[in-house]
Amino acid sequence: MFKRVLIANRGEIAVRIIRACQELDIETIAVYSDADADALHVRLADKAVNIGPADAQESYLNKEAILNAAIQTKADALHPGYGFLSEDADFAEQVTDAGITWIGPMPETIRLVGDKDIARASIMPSGIPMAKGSNPLNSNEEAIRSAKEVGYPVILKPVSGGGGKGMCVARDEEDLKNILKLLVDITKEKYYFEHFIERSRHIEVQVVADNYGEVLHLGERECSLQRRNQKLLEESPSIALTQDMRNRVGALAVKAAKSVHYSNIGTVEFLLDLADNEFYFMEINPRIQVEHGITEVVTGIDLVRTQICIAAGESLDFTQDDVTFTGHAIECRINAEDPDKNFMPSPGHITFLHGPSGPRVRFDSGVTAGLDIEPYYDSLIAKIIVHGRNRGDAIKIMERALHEFHIEGVKTTLPLHNKILRDNYFRTGNIDTQFIKKRMPAYVSAPKKMKGMSDTELARAIIESMYLA
Numbered sequence: 001m002f003k004r005v006l007i008a009n010r011g012e013i014a015v016r017i018i019r020a021c022q023e024l025d026i027e028t029i030a031v032y033s034d035a036d037a038d039a040l041h042v043r044l045a046d047k048a049v050n051i052g053p054a055d056a057q058e059s060y061l062n063k064e065a066i067l068n069a070a071i072q073t074k075a076d077a078l079h080p081g082y083g084f085l086s087e088d089a090d091f092a093e094q095v096t097d098a099g100i101t102w103i104g105p106m107p108e109t110i111r112l113v114g115d116k117d118i119a120r121a122s123i124m125p126s127g128i129p130m131a132k133g134s135n136p137l138n139s140n141e142e143a144i145r146s147a148k149e150v151g152y153p154v155i156l157k158p159v160s161g162g163g164g165k166g167m168c169v170a171r172d173e174e175d176l177k178n179i180l181k182l183l184v185d186i187t188k189e190k191y192y193f194e195h196f197i198e199r200s201r202h203i204e205v206q207v208v209a210d211n212y213g214e215v216l217h218l219g220e221r222e223c224s225l226q227r228r229n230q231k232l233l234e235e236s237p238s239i240a241l242t243q244d245m246r247n248r249v250g251a252l253a254v255k256a257a258k259s260v261h262y263s264n265i266g267t268v269e270f271l272l273d274l275a276d277n278e279f280y281f282m283e284i285n286p287r288i289q290v291e292h293g294i295t296e297v298v299t300g301i302d303l304v305r306t307q308i309c310i311a312a313g314e315s316l317d318f319t320q321d322d323v324t325f326t327g328h329a330i331e332c333r334i335n336a337e338d339p340d341k342n343f344m345p346s347p348g349h350i351t352f353l354h355g356p357s358g359p360r361v362r363f364d365s366g367v368t369a370g371l372d373i374e375p376y377y378d379s380l381i382a383k384i385i386v387h388g389r390n391r392g393d394a395i396k397i398m399e400r401a402l403h404e405f406h407i408e409g410v411k412t413t414l415p416l417h418n419k420i421l422r423d424n425y426f427r428t429g430n431i432d433t434q435f436i437k438k439r440m441p442a443y444v445s446a447p448k449k450m451k452g453m454s455d456t457e458l459a460r461a462i463i464e465s466m467y468l469a
Helices: 011-023 040-044 063-072 089-097 107-114 116-126 140-150 173-186 243-259 292-299 303-311 391-404 414-422 435-439 455-467
Strands: 004-007 027-033 047-052 077-079 154-158 168-170 191-195 200-209 215-227 230-236 264-273 278-285 328-335 352-354 361-365 380-388 406-408
Touching: 004 011, 004 063, 011 027, 011 040, 011 303, 011 361, 011 380, 027 040, 027 063, 047 063, 063 089, 077 303, 089 107, 107 116, 107 278, 116 243, 116 278, 140 154, 140 173, 140 191, 154 173, 168 173, 200 243, 200 303, 215 243, 215 292, 215 435, 230 292, 230 414, 243 264, 243 278, 264 303, 292 303, 292 328, 292 361, 292 380, 328 391, 328 414, 361 391, 380 391, 391 414
Parallel strands: 004 027, 004 077, 027 047
Antiparallel strands: 154 168, 154 191, 200 215, 200 264, 215 230, 230 328, 264 278, 328 380, 352 406, 361 380
16 A cells, blocks of 8 residues: 555545545645645645645646655655546656556546547447547538538537536537637637437446456436536436436446546446437546545445555455445535626635534535635535435435535525525426526526636637537
C-alpha cells in the first residue's frame, strides 16, 4: 500500500479522498492556490503545498507545479479527483513517467475514451447499441449534409467535450444553420452529430476493474434531472428499470469497459429511449464521479478506497455475486449559485453554516463557516446524500435534510431542490431528461449578459439556452 498520496484537487472531493486515505493509514498531501490557503482540505491533510495564484490555470491546472509538489514531497501516488486534470492523459503520463502511481485508468485508456469519436469506434465492434452518429465535422457544409444523413433532430457534441458542456440540439436545418453561425466564430473545437432521442432517461453504470482483468458493475444511477446537460439531482437505483433491464445495462457497461481494457473506477453512460426501452451508449467517464456517493450507500462499497487499492496493485476482493443493493439513495448538489437569477455565481463569505445530519444522511462538503466562496472555481460547495428504505422514504429524508441545511453569506441552489422534491411528477417518478425544461422552464431561460462575460461566452450561453436538449 502507498505511504504518501498527493491529492491534485480541492473542495469536497479532496476532503473525500483525504478521509479514504486516513482509513488506509496513508499520509496525505494537499495542494492549494493562494485563494485556498485556509480551505478545509488544506486543514485536514497531513501536509500542504502552495502551487500558485488563485487562477486555476496557474494553480490547479498547472501540471508542472503539481508534479513538482509530488516529487518534492516524495509522494508515491497521485489522486486527481474529478475535474481539473483528472481526464488529462498527458498529465497522467507525466506522473507515471516520474515514477509516481496515477490513481485512475491508464493514460492510454483516458486518451482513448476522452475522444468520443475514437471511443465510439473502439466500442462499436462489441455490438453495444449506439445512436446513429457522424464523423467529426470539418465544415458547415459537411455539417448540413451529415445532419440529413443522421436524421433530425440531431444533437451536436464536441468530440473532446465532457460534463454535458457545449452540446446543443437542432430540430431542423434552420436550427442548425443558426447554431453554426454562432459556433463558427467562437470555437475551433471539433464537433460531431448523434441522432437526438426525444424522450429519454440518462442512466449511468458504475464499473470497477482491477489490473488483472476482473470487471464488475455496481449498479446504475438515474441522472435525468439536468439543467443544460448539467446534473442537479441523482438517484440510485432508477425506478424506470426492471430487474431484467438492470441486468442488461450492467452487462452492457461491463462489455464496454472490457472493450477498451479499462482498469480502476469508471462510469459508462447510456440514454434509455423511452419509446422502446433500449439503451444507447453515450460515453465512458474515466474518473470518480461527483455522484459516486449514492452508489456507495446502496452497495456499501467505498469507491475511493477501492480506487486506491486497485492502483496499489490489489485485486478485487469481491465478485459480481457479492454485490448487493439495499434501499434507495438520492443526492442533491448544492452550488453557490442563485437559481432565480439564471444561476448567477454567488461568491462571498460564509458567515454561518449548519450541515444536515441525523439518521441516513451524509453531508459531503469542502467548506466551513468563515471561509470564502471564490469566483475562480466550480460552484459546487456540498452534496447531500440520503439513504431510504425505498424511494418515497428517501424523498422524505431529503426534505428533512434540506430543511436542516442552513448557510448564510451566499446564495445556493437549495430553493430549486425544494421545488423539485415537491413536484408531483418527480414524486411519482415520471421524469426524463426534459423534466427541468418542461416542468420548471424559468430555470432554463436565456441568460443576460453579466459583468465580465465576453461576447464569445455570451454567444455560447445563448446557443445552450436556445438549442440545448
